[in-house]
Amino acid sequence: MSEIETKGTAFTHIPVIDIAPLFSDDEAAKRKVAAEMAEAASNVGFLYVKGHGIPAEMIATLEARAAEFFALPLDRKMERYIGKSRAHRGYVPTGEEGFYDGADPKKTDKKEAFDLSVELPEDDPDHVIGYRMLGPNQWPAELPQMSRDVYAYYEAAMALGHTIFRGFALALGLDENYFEALLTKPPSQLRLVHYPADPARVADWGISAHTDYECFTILHVTAPGLEVMNAEGRWIDAPPVKDAFVINIGDMLEALTNGRFIATPHRVRNVPDERYSFPLFCALDYDTVIEPLPQFTDGDARYPSYVAGGHLVTQTMRTFSYLKKLVASGALALPESENHATAFGRKEREPA
Numbered sequence: 001m002s003e004i005e006t007k008g009t010a011f012t013h014i015p016v017i018d019i020a021p022l023f024s025d026d027e028a029a030k031r032k033v034a035a036e037m038a039e040a041a042s043n044v045g046f047l048y049v050k051g052h053g054i055p056a057e058m059i060a061t062l063e064a065r066a067a068e069f070f071a072l073p074l075d076r077k078m079e080r081y082i083g084k085s086r087a088h089r090g091y092v093p094t095g096e097e098g099f100y101d102g103a104d105p106k107k108t109d110k111k112e113a114f115d116l117s118v119e120l121p122e123d124d125p126d127h128v129i130g131y132r133m134l135g136p137n138q139w140p141a142e143l144p145q146m147s148r149d150v151y152a153y154y155e156a157a158m159a160l161g162h163t164i165f166r167g168f169a170l171a172l173g174l175d176e177n178y179f180e181a182l183l184t185k186p187p188s189q190l191r192l193v194h195y196p197a198d199p200a201r202v203a204d205w206g207i208s209a210h211t212d213y214e215c216f217t218i219l220h221v222t223a224p225g226l227e228v229m230n231a232e233g234r235w236i237d238a239p240p241v242k243d244a245f246v247i248n249i250g251d252m253l254e255a256l257t258n259g260r261f262i263a264t265p266h267r268v269r270n271v272p273d274e275r276y277s278f279p280l281f282c283a284l285d286y287d288t289v290i291e292p293l294p295q296f297t298d299g300d301a302r303y304p305s306y307v308a309g310g311h312l313v314t315q316t317m318r319t320f321s322y323l324k325k326l327v328a329s330g331a332l333a334l335p336e337s338e339n340h341a342t343a344f345g346r347k348e349r350e351p352a
């Protein structure tokens with residue numbers, strides 16, 4: 001998650017956009033929605049989307065499955081500890097993730113999580129060559145309904161992600177299907193996040209200020225607490241809106257658009273009540289080179305180029321203690337990322 005900067009405009013609210021036309025063949029209606037998305041992505045970096053087609057029951061079931069999992073005793077959850085996975089999947093206990101050493105409970109984000117992504121077998125070639133983030137999930141065997149229902153949500157939300165990618169492509173004046181070729185096996189992660197009740201408010205934050213790494217995030221939250229920074233550096237509330245997802249722009253889309261779309265810093269207040277959130281971080285394929293597209297640079301590319309998957313791994317290695325330990329012990333080298341940019345570059349990358 002990148003350094004905190006203020007960008008965009010001094011917005012005071014986050015727009016709500018009905019994206020139902022994106023599922024239709026009505027080109028004029030699609031372009032109207034895309035124009036609204038462009039304005040929100042450029043000025044706010046956050047929007048709510050309605051008309052997304054994911055049934056409320058599916059979301060209620062997702063919440064129920066997360067609650068069942070987090071209610072397990074800690075030792076059972078730790079059987080699926082993320083540090084046991086070579087694909088960064090599984091249970092993330094409180095204190096595992098952060099920019100600090102985790103020793104000060106006030107500075108430790110008050111959250112636990114369960115991370116999953118596209119289900120791949122052990123012999124998937126990308127897993128075998130060591131692409132962290134691609135591989136099998138670590139589902140708890142004692143909750144078979146969890147893998148079934150949470151993965152059904154993952155697939156539905158990923159399908160929505162394709163539609164939103166189409167909307168953003170139109171919003172940018174690109175071919176509607178521009179991103180499709182870069183979405184064959186993206187390391188897009190779904191997190192089930194649980195902020196336990198903290199009536200004494202021991203922790204300062206649920207999640208401290210950050211931007212998301214990927215193109216955009218599709219987020220469902222169960223309670224207020226999310227705050228979004230505007231260009232004056234003021235924090236604006238982003239409470240749940242009925243039947244809407246929060247969508248926020250991440251670092252990759254900001255870089256690809258040379259800053260036309262903005263990845264807005266956000267954080268979660270430590271609210272005393274229990275809270276759940278479900279971000280799906282929508283990335284592009286692991287080996288995609290992320291760099292400003294020529295049509296947005298005017299000869300002035302303001303972001304360096306990097307490889308999507310390697311960058312995700314590098315950022316993750318800076319924040320997860322199991323990975324920091326592997327790096328410190330010499331068992332894991334800092335990726336596979338930047339120096340492979342040329343080898344894995346996709347077609348649209350201009351030769352140097």
Ligand SMILES: O=C(O)CCC(=O)C(=O)O
Pocket residue numbers: 191193207212219221225226266267268276277278279
């Ligand atoms: O819990 C929320 O509302 C937001 C979570 C978030 O920003 C994240 O996981 O990146």
Ligand SMILES: [Fe+2]
Pocket residue numbers: 210211212266
């Ligand atoms: Fe976030």
